Amino acid sequence: xxxxxxxxxxxxxxxxxxxxxxVSLGANWLAPAGYxxxxxxxxxxxxxxxxxxxxxxxxRDRFARVLYGTRISLLLAPAAALVSxxxxxxxxxxxxxxxxxxxxLARGFTDLFLSLPWLFLxxxxxxxxxxxxxxxxxxxxxxxxxxLLGWAASARVLSTSADALRNSDFVLQARASGLHGPRLFxxxxxxxxxxxxxxxxxxxxxxxxxxxxxxxILGLGVAEPLPSWGSLLRELEGLISFRxxxxxxxxxxxxxxxxxxxQMLLSNEEVTA
Amino acid sequence: xxxxxxxxxxxxxxxxxxxxxxxxxxxxxxxGELRFCLRSEPKTFDPLLVDDDSSLSIRYLTGGVxxxxxxxxxxxxxxxxxxxxxxxxxxxxxxxxxxxxxFSDGSPFFSEDVAFTMQRLMDPALHSSTGDAFRSGSxxxxxxxxxxxxxxxxFAAPLAGLERLFDQVAVMSAHSPKKEAAVxxxxxxxxxxxxxxxxxxxxxxYWKKDSQGHRLPYLDSIRLDIQSxxxxxxxxxxxxxxxLINILDSDYFDRLAASSPGxxxxxxxxxxxxxxxxxxxxxxxxxxxxxxWFRSANFRRAISQAINREDLxxxxxxxxxxxxxxxxxPANKFWFNSNLKAEPYRPDSALKRLQADGFHLQNGSLFxxxxxxxxxxxVTNAGSKPRERMAVMVQADLGKLGIKxxxxxxxxxxxxERISQKFNYEAAMLGFRNVDLDPNGQMNIWLxxxxxxxxxxxxxxxxxxxxxxxxxxxxxxxxTADPKKRKESFDRVQEIAAEQxxxxxxxxxxxxxxxxxxxEGANPGILSPQTFWNAERxxxxxxxxxxx
Numbered sequence: 001x002x003x004x005x006x007x008x009x010x011x012x013x014x015x016x017x018x019x020x021x022x023v024s025l026g027a028n029w030l031a032p033a034g035y036x037x038x039x040x041x042x043x044x045x046x047x048x049x050x051x052x053x054x055x056x057x058x059x060r061d062r063f064a065r066v067l068y069g070t071r072i073s074l075l076l077a078p079a080a081a082l083v084s085x086x087x088x089x090x091x092x093x094x095x096x097x098x099x100x101x102x103x104x105l106a107r108g109f110t111d112l113f114l115s116l117p118w119l120f121l122x123x124x125x126x127x128x129x130x131x132x133x134x135x136x137x138x139x140x141x142x143x144x145x146x147x148l149l150g151w152a153a154s155a156r157v158l159s160t161s162a163d164a165l166r167n168s169d170f171v172l173q174a175r176a177s178g179l180h181g182p183r184l185f186x187x188x189x190x191x192x193x194x195x196x197x198x199x200x201x202x203x204x205x206x207x208x209x210x211x212x213x214x215x216x217i218l219g220l221g222v223a224e225p226l227p228s229w230g231s232l233l234r235e236l237e238g239l240i241s242f243r244x245x246x247x248x249x250x251x252x253x254x255x256x257x258x259x260x261x262x263q264m265l266l267s268n269e270e271v272t273a
Numbered sequence: 274x275x276x277x278x279x280x281x282x283x284x285x286x287x288x289x290x291x292x293x294x295x296x297x298x299x300x301x302x303x304x305g306e307l308r309f310c311l312r313s314e315p316k317t318f319d320p321l322l323v324d325d326d327s328s329l330s331i332r333y334l335t336g337g338v339x340x341x342x343x344x345x346x347x348x349x350x351x352x353x354x355x356x357x358x359x360x361x362x363x364x365x366x367x368x369x370x371x372x373x374x375x376f377s378d379g380s381p382f383f384s385e386d387v388a389f390t391m392q393r394l395m396d397p398a399l400h401s402s403t404g405d406a407f408r409s410g411s412x413x414x415x416x417x418x419x420x421x422x423x424x425x426x427x428f429a430a431p432l433a434g435l436e437r438l439f440d441q442v443a444v445m446s447a448h449s450p451k452k453e454a455a456v457x458x459x460x461x462x463x464x465x466x467x468x469x470x471x472x473x474x475x476x477x478x479y480w481k482k483d484s485q486g487h488r489l490p491y492l493d494s495i496r497l498d499i500q501s502x503x504x505x506x507x508x509x510x511x512x513x514x515x516x517l518i519n520i521l522d523s524d525y526f527d528r529l530a531a532s533s534p535g536x537x538x539x540x541x542x543x544x545x546x547x548x549x550x551x552x553x554x555x556x557x558x559x560x561x562x563x564x565x566w567f568r569s570a571n572f573r574r575a576i577s578q579a580i581n582r583e584d585l586x587x588x589x590x591x592x593x594x595x596x597x598x599x600x601x602x603p604a605n606k607f608w609f610n611s612n613l614k615a616e617p618y619r620p621d622s623a624l625k626r627l628q629a630d631g632f633h634l635q636n637g638s639l640f641x642x643x644x645x646x647x648x649x650x651x652v653t654n655a656g657s658k659p660r661e662r663m664a665v666m667v668q669a670d671l672g673k674l675g676i677k678x679x680x681x682x683x684x685x686x687x688x689x690e691r692i693s694q695k696f697n698y699e700a701a702m703l704g705f706r707n708v709d710l711d712p713n714g715q716m717n718i719w720l721x722x723x724x725x726x727x728x729x730x731x732x733x734x735x736x737x738x739x740x741x742x743x744x745x746x747x748x749x750x751x752x753t754a755d756p757k758k759r760k761e762s763f764d765r766v767q768e769i770a771a772e773q774x775x776x777x778x779x780x781x782x783x784x785x786x787x788x789x790x791x792x793e794g795a796n797p798g799i800l801s802p803q804t805f806w807n808a809e810r811x812x813x814x815x816x817x818x819x820x821x
Contacts, residue, residue: 038669043588044524057524058588058662058669123687131650131681131698138679224665224680237504 013264020258024070031064036225046247053247056235060225066251069227073209074258076143077229081204083147085154085197089190092155096162097189106159113152122220135226142220146208154200161196165189206259209233229255304493305813306821307792309517309805310500310509312656313685315471318462319453320443321394324402324717324725325689326706327499330519333802334473334495336443337457339368339387340436344806345798347710349437353382353444353457353480363431363754366439370422374480376446376455384424388416389447391426400731402724403441405717407432431752433759434711441709459490459809471497481809490809501656501685507787516792516813517804520545521785522659523593529787536787538797538804539593542604543784544707545801546597547663548776549651549700551576553729555736557696562645567699567728571630573774577616578623580670586780589662593785597778599767600718604781604799605710608760610767615778620673627674639675648677649699652691655682663779664702692727701727702779706801712750712763719747719766728775739773791817 023030032050033039039051039059047054053062095106125145133141165171166189174188213230215221222228232251315327320336323329339354351357354368374382394404395414407414412429419425432438449455454462459481460473473495481489498515500506507525509515521529521537530537551567552559559567566572582596596615601608624634631642639647651667653660661682668678683691691698707714717723721732721740735741743766750762770776784799793812797803805811813821 036669036672038666040584040588040666057658058665123684131652132648132679134677134679224661224668237502 009264013261016257016261017265020070020254020261021074024067024074027064027067027071031061031067033061033064035065035068035227036060037064044245046245053250054245062247062250065227065232066254069229069232069251070254070258072139072222072226073212073229076139077205077208077212078201080143080147080150080208081201083144084150084204084208085201087148087151088154088158088200089193089197091151092158093162093190093193094185095155096159096164097166097185099163099166103159103163107156110152110155110159114156118149122215125220129220133223135223138221138223139226139228142212142215142222143208145220146211146215150204150208150211154204157200158193158196161193162189165192202259202262205262206255209255304491305818306494306496307492307517307805307808307811307813308496308498308515309519310506310515311471311497312499312501312503312506313654314468314499316686316689318465320445321390321399321401321403325685327497329706330497330802330805331462331471331473332443333458334460334805334808335456335458335462335476337374337382338441338443339370339439342437342440342709342800344800344802345796347800349440354439357436359435363433363435363752364429365425365427366435367419367423367425370424371480372422374457375478376449376457377461377476377478378446378449378451378455379478380446380449380455382444382446382457383421384418385421386444386447387424387426388418390442390445391416393445394442400724402717405720405723405725406438406441406713408716408720408722430748431754432713433751433754434713437709437711438713441714460492460495463494469499471499473497479809483810491812492808495808501654503656503658510787510789513789513791513817516789516817517795518787519802519804520782521787523590523782523785526593526785526787527591536789538786538788540784540786540797540799540803542595542602542781543799543803544602544604544710544781545704545784546600546602546707546778546781547660547702547704548597548778549667549702550728550776551649551700552692552696552698553775554696555729557698559697559699560645562641562643563649563699566641566647566649569630570773571626573777574772575623575626575630575674576671576676577774577777578619578626579674579676580616580667580777580779581618582615582779583618585663585666588666589659590780590782593783594780597781599770599778600715600776601712601763601767602707602781607756608710608712608763610764612764613767613771616771618670620670624674634675637675638677646677647675648679650679650681651700651702652681652683652688652698653702654685654688656685659782660702660704667702667779693724693730703727710800712747712759712766716747716751719743739769743769789817790814 037060039055039061042055043059044057045051045055051061051063053066056062056065091106091110095103129141171188174184209229212221212228213233222231229251235248236252311327311330313325313327315331316325317323317328318331320332323332338352340357341350341352343350353371353374355371356369358367368387370384376382391414393399394401395407407428415427417425444457445453446455456476459476459479461476462471463474464472475490475493479489483489503522506515506518510518526537526539551573553568557564586592586594586596598613598615601610603609627639632639632647641647651664653664664680668680671678692701717725720726721735721744724730729736735744746762746766750759753759784803786797786804788795788797788804791814793814794807794810795804796807798806800806
């Protein structure tokens with residue numbers, strides 16, 4: 001019964017993810033207007049037949065912006081998570097597998113990386129980038145930066161797991177059987193790190209989406225008028241108006257539903273990891 | 274007799290008790306900590322280098338000035354100077370100083386301190402925007418100490434409205450080892466946590482007393498939290514964690530007015546304006562063809578005509594603003610040039626102007642005569658929702674002309690560094706918080722040599738004919754005491770500004786503010802600082818004092 005219930009939940013999650021992806025990909029046909037079109041006669045309008053989720057402060061259709069924003073975030077946040085998890089696997093996984101001085105060096109390096117004042121470094125990065133970049137390039141740069149900088153915490157977790165695997169019975173047995181080097185890592189260690197890698201990957205996605213929203217403050221986020229979940233979540237800074245305008249919570253609700261669905265897609269082993 | 278004595282004793286005791294009660298009541302008026310937000314990190318605590326809003330607020334609260342313009346009546350009132358006299362030729366001002374005043378660190382205040390302050394202020398190496406307002410002609414400013422309580426300051430050329438300019442000059446100590454930390458204002462900087470807060474404490478040596486003879490200020494301290502997020506600021510105000518919001522966004526004003534009408538104050542059209550401008554600095558790291566666009570008055574005028582100011586006022590400010598005409602708000606009734614009108618929204622006319630300059634449309638995009646696509650970025654400060662929204666609306670308006678605009682929001686220090694030091698930007702959108710009705714207050718903007726001549730600052734000599742003409746007119750109006758002549762000169766400056774459009778003025782916001790019911794004595798006005806201009810006389814009610 002337990003297996004059946006879990007299976008049903010995973011099916012439901014799969015349906016949700018596929019539906020959200022399909023709807024966002026069909027934004028060109030489903031959205032009543034472009035994401036940048038301003039209906040200036042109706043700013044901050046409540047939901048209506050014309051604007052299903054109302055309009056934002058400058059009169060842009062919120063439903064259209066959610067659809068286009070979902071497309072961008074669902075494509076780029078996982079891509080950034082893939083980059084960061086890959087780097088984490090490389091640094092943390094290898095260090096844990098090699099152990100000894102390599103492990104100590106990698107942990108020292110990740111600790112140093114985690115302790116850097118990222119806010120100031122990002123301001124410096126912003127200063128190095130040109131101002132005149134198109135919104136599309138800005139979104140790519142943003143998620144690339146997130147992917148390149150977000151690996152350290154995951155690397156720490158992975159190094160611990162790989163370290164534990166290095167001394168496990170089956171790895172010792174494999175070594176005794178004459179398996180060494182990269183083959184031992186690829187055949188026995190990496191597959192057993194998979195649940196941890198998946199977990200780190202899924203955890204990174206909402207973190208990157210929220211980070212992208214925060215980066216907007218430094219001029220590094222997704223540039224106007226392009227929407228993303230991060231920029232839509234920035235609208236929620238007006239906490240006072242929640243009771244008056246509950247439909248503004250839709251991007252947050254969507255984020256929660258999609259992230260929960262992603263988590264439910266994980267297998268039991270991955271969840272335990 | 275015994276009864277009479279007893280009655281006298283009773284009356285004496287009663288009088289004593291009454292005195293004690295009234296004294297306690299008066300004492301209870303003192304104390305408490307006022308709390309409000311600064312919206313950016315103060316750039317400096319040096320009162321002579323101030324040119325940002327946060328530093329301006331701190332200077333207002335801590336700096337002692339010789340004369341102060343009353344923010345409500347707009348009259349000039351004596352402060353550290355008990356009297357002053359301007360010479361007939363308008364070149365010299367003589368101050369008679371108050372006696373027995375000391376700086377917050379205990380060092381005495383004499384005319385030597387005023388001389389030191391003026392010499393430092395006018396030092397060209399300091400690059401003080403406050404000092405720019407005093408530069409009426411070429412030549413040095415000299416100070417002559419007549420007596421320890423009397424000083425004469427002589428300028429190279431006559432300065433109109435001279436005494437009013439001293440409202441911005443916080444006197445520094447010539448000898449105190451604490452330098453700018455030694456102040457003459459009602460409060461002193463007690464603690465500064467970078468990125469977090471500035472704590473001001475009552476200056477124990479502040480000279481002013483109220484009509485009852487109690488030493489001012491009433492407040493013990495003022496906590497200024499550095500908070501650029503206006504949503505958080507409003508939330509904290511509603512929770513009672515903050516007492517004032519000096520400048521309120523229109524959407525929050527409407528909400529607050531709906532829920533707590535007594536706390537929201539609309540003082541009417543303010544002197545402040547929001548505007549954008551293009552970078553015209555010769556050494557700026559921007560492509561030469563873009564510099565040519567930005568230096569073309571036709572291009573700037575076309576951009577101005579393509580912006581729908583009525584929509585900006587209505588959509589972004591919910592009607593609590595009006596389309597801006599020029600450097601003077603219509604609220605400034607004397608100095609505003611009533612012959613000028615706000616640039617109407619005329620995209621067709623804008624396109625014709627651009628076509629006259631060789632620009633052409635191709636597949637919906639605008640190109641210049643050399644075939645370069647017209648694209649530029651507008652930088653503005655992050656955290657200011659109205660400005661971010663205005664930038665997005667300008668982006669859409671210009672998009673209709675085939676111009677691609679990239680909106681970039683930056684943290685305030687980075688923005689200031691770009692627009693005032695590195696000049697690494699193309700267009701910027703900001704606002705000026707005018708603190709003075711007199712055009713002399715804008716000398717630091719309009720003189721081509723000024724620090725705040727935003728589109729092309731610190732020119733050694735005017736680079737264009739019209740800038741030379743503005744220099745001449747601004748100096749002329751500053752050099753005569755005749756209000757009619759001054760008005761004529763400054764009216765012409767406003768006309769040139771409308772023709773050449775170095776600043777594209779967008780809107781004049783209304784002066785909207787919020788004052789908690791915990792604050793007593795507040796009287797918000799249109800002049801900055803709107804809510805705490807009388808900070809030394811503000812008090813908190815008993816329940817708030819008890820809870821903090």
